[in-house]
Amino acid sequence: MKCVRCLHDTAAKFAEAPDKSGAWEMYACSRCNFTWRNTEEPEVITPELRDKNFQFTQEVSDLQILVPVPPLKK
Amino acid sequence: MNIYIENIKGHPGKSVALNVHGSWANIAVMMGMDKNTPVKEQFFNFLGAWDKYPGEIKFIDKDKAPCHEVVIKDNINIVEMLPMFRINKWDAGCFFSKASVVTKDPYEPDNFDTQNVGTYRMQVMGKDLVGIQALGFHDIARHITHAEETNKPLPIAVCLGVDPVLTFMASTPINYDQSEYKFAAAINGIPMELTKALTSDLDIPANAEYVLEGEILPRVRVPEGPFGEFPGSYSGMRLQSQFRVKCITHRKAPIFENLFMGRPWTEIDYLMGLNTCVPLYKQLKETMPEVVAVNAMYQHGLTAIISTGNRFGGYAKSVAFRLASTPHGISYCKNIILVGPDVDPFNLEQVMWSLSARVRPAKDVIVIPNTPGMPLDPTSEPAGMGAKFIVDATQPAAPDLILRDTRLIDNPDSKGFEKIIADLQKAATKK
Numbered sequence: 380m381k382c383v384r385c386l387h388d389t390a391a392k393f394a395e396a397p398d399k400s401g402a403w404e405m406y407a408c409s410r411c412n413f414t415w416r417n418t419e420e421p422e423v424i425t426p427e428l429r430d431k432n433f434q435f436t437q438e439v440s441d442l443q444i445l446v447p448v449p450p451l452k453k
Numbered sequence: 454m455n456i457y458i459e460n461i462k463g464h465p466g467k468s469v470a471l472n473v474h475g476s477w478a479n480i481a482v483m484m485g486m487d488k489n490t491p492v493k494e495q496f497f498n499f500l501g502a503w504d505k506y507p508g509e510i511k512f513i514d515k516d517k518a519p520c521h522e523v524v525i526k527d528n529i530n531i532v533e534m535l536p537m538f539r540i541n542k543w544d545a546g547c548f549f550s551k552a553s554v555v556t557k558d559p560y561e562p563d564n565f566d567t568q569n570v571g572t573y574r575m576q577v578m579g580k581d582l583v584g585i586q587a588l589g590f591h592d593i594a595r596h597i598t599h600a601e602e603t604n605k606p607l608p609i610a611v612c613l614g615v616d617p618v619l620t621f622m623a624s625t626p627i628n629y630d631q632s633e634y635k636f637a638a639a640i641n642g643i644p645m646e647l648t649k650a651l652t653s654d655l656d657i658p659a660n661a662e663y664v665l666e667g668e669i670l671p672r673v674r675v676p677e678g679p680f681g682e683f684p685g686s687y688s689g690m691r692l693q694s695q696f697r698v699k700c701i702t703h704r705k706a707p708i709f710e711n712l713f714m715g716r717p718w719t720e721i722d723y724l725m726g727l728n729t730c731v732p733l734y735k736q737l738k739e740t741m742p743e744v745v746a747v748n749a750m751y752q753h754g755l756t757a758i759i760s761t762g763n764r765f766g767g768y769a770k771s772v773a774f775r776l777a778s779t780p781h782g783i784s785y786c787k788n789i790i791l792v793g794p795d796v797d798p799f800n801l802e803q804v805m806w807s808l809s810a811r812v813r814p815a816k817d818v819i820v821i822p823n824t825p826g827m828p829l830d831p832t833s834e835p836a837g838m839g840a841k842f843i844v845d846a847t848q849p850a851a852p853d854l855i856l857r858d859t860r861l862i863d864n865p866d867s868k869g870f871e872k873i874i875a876d877l878q879k880a881a882t883k884k
Binding site: 395398402414450451 | 533539543586677689
């Protein structure tokens with residue numbers, strides 16, 4: 380399934396309304412970690428309608444690490 | 454005003470509470486004061502409670518703790534178990550914005566005081582996976598680094614819906630070896646009731662509505678954010694730590710408490726208002742007794758106003774340098790305004806008067822470039838770097854040249870009338 384933010388085929392359903400009413404389903408992208416419900420406003424969950432500033436077009440490795448992983452203690 | 458939401462689609466029996474700390478009246482009531490108490494008075498009341506540290510701790514048996522009424526260890530799915538929601542439109546997902554997060558220093562597992570209770574944003578990324586923003590100056594980052602140096606998972610407990618005073622202390626920048634639990638007990642004047650977590654040795658608030666227990670995965674960084682943040686803008690997307698939830702416990706009919714933050718002022722500004730002022734005041738006062746009050750309520754202290762006496766020429770500027778070297782001030786306090794002891798730093802009209810009538814631009818305005826910065830501040834570039842802007846609006850003292858001989862107008866003596874008017878207003882609201 381395509382992620383609505385990074386557009387990679389790395390998203391999947393991971394939750395649904397717990398009362399089994401089918402009120403909503405929720406999806407997560409394993410690449411950029413974006414999550415969304417199928418019941419949210421179209422502007423948030425439709426790639427073509429989303430604000431381009433909030434799309435993820437980089438590579439994950441390009442992101443800044445705020446707290447670096449420390450060297451292992453011997 | 455608090456907001457309480459019921460009848461949530463797909464989540465029968467669950468409810469959400471918001472804005473519990475969202476006004477000066479709410480903060481006053483939390484502190485046991487009249488809801489109309491002025492902010493400066495609340496500041497001095499908080500100072501008084503602060504001096505009662507440490508308060509007492511009382512342990513409740515695991516089996517009797519209300520937070521353990523329901524225990525879920527299998528098939529964890531966070532968003533199916535809690536009624537979570539996207540807070541701001543362009544947020545990367547649902548996040549916990551108001552949790553009290555408990556961790557211990559793996560090098561000192563038996564030290565109760567270095568056990569940390571802090572508030573960090575946590576993004577739900579899957580059934581049981583959560584990202585956590587632990588910045589370098591956060592106490593939890595120290596714990597994570599210690600665990601990662603030895604490649605061990607770090608136990609974590611995410612406590613939701615706790616005593617409002619504990620939430621308040623969890624977002625207060627106290628010293629590394631001071632206990633948030635003992636502070637909360639000191640402020641409340643009654644022991645803080647804790648119990649043991651079920652999957653680790655962590656101490657957790659016995660009365661929490663929900664507790665998520667898990668482990669921070671060592672040496673892992675994953676894409677996190679962006680989220681609408683306290684400066685009123687979206688943060689960047691960065692690589693941050695991640696934890697896996699192993700167990701969720703909650704009370705019967707639990708209330709999920711979360712916090713909305715938007716363009717200031719919103720609930721977070723009230724929550725982080727006075728609790729930013731008081732530790733900064735305390736740390737300044739230790740070595741600079743001339744300091745009268747600190748108002749660092751603006752975006753967690755990105756702007757701070759200090760009222761201080763000028764012991765000798767240029768002294769107030771040294772107070773600013775001291776603020777910029779406190780644990781919180783190093784990265785947060787960017788705009789530092791100094792006013793005289795006759796100015797109430799919580800009264801912005803008085804502060805503006807001071808800037809108008811006491812600042813000599815060529816002498817009293819200083820910019821120190823390339824200092825540490827707060828990464829969520831949109832002016833911090835690159836994220837984590839910043840500058841200090843100091844404006845000295847105090848009355849100069851010798852040997853500095855004194856301002857032209859100026860005679861201030863005395864304020865009318867209105868103390869007696871203020872009380873009468875306040876009582877009349879109170880009586881009118883009651884009707």
